[in-house]
Amino acid sequence: IFDSLPNITDENELARFGGHVMLADYCPYDQELAYKNSNRDSRCYRPENQPPNTENYALEKYSVQSKCFDHGSVWEQYIDQCRKKRRIAPQVAGCYQFECVSNEGIYVHIGKEKYLCEYQGQNITIVAS
Structure with a gap:
């Protein structure tokens, strides 16, 4: 633009x-x-928006403790299913639970892990196992 x-x-x-x-x-x-x-719909604070586990490729969590987080860049996932690659829709943001901890920062909960964001605009790397 x-x-x-x-x-x-x-x-x-x-x-x-x-x-x-x-x-x-x-x-x-x-x-x-x-x-x-x-x-x-896409409102993060509504638990009824939680996608089924089989469709929750970005490990999102919709709840009153969740906010929308920018993924930093558009990314796409490919799932290996029966030896065929299946393309998943591009993700640019997602809903995740978070907690603010004084003198530390914001912990973003993704799947079973917590990732510390220490300053505004920080990029964190998410490694899926």
């Missing part, structure tokens, strides 16, 4: 600024999603 921004020199980072919706003046914003085949 932008050709350049002050203090942003990486073109890949530049692509993360702005939105794609003309009505929002191309400003980024959170938009609730509604799923066609169920009563789910």
Whole structure:
């Protein structure tokens, strides 16, 4: 959307600024999603939005203790099923439980693990076993 921004020199980072919706003046914003085949939507605080385990590829957790976290970049998963690769929809953000701990930071709960985020904008690496 932008050709350049002050203090942003990486073109890949530049692509993360702005939105794609003309009505929002191309400003980024959170938009609730509604799923066609169920009563789910994208609000993280609603436990009834929790996907079934068989479809929860990003290990999301929908609860009153959850917030939406940016995945940092678009990523895709491939699942090896019966020796065939099955492509899963791209993920750009997900709902995860978190806890704030004084003098430490925010712990983001992903699956059975906790990952410490010590400062705003920090990228954390998630390793799936």
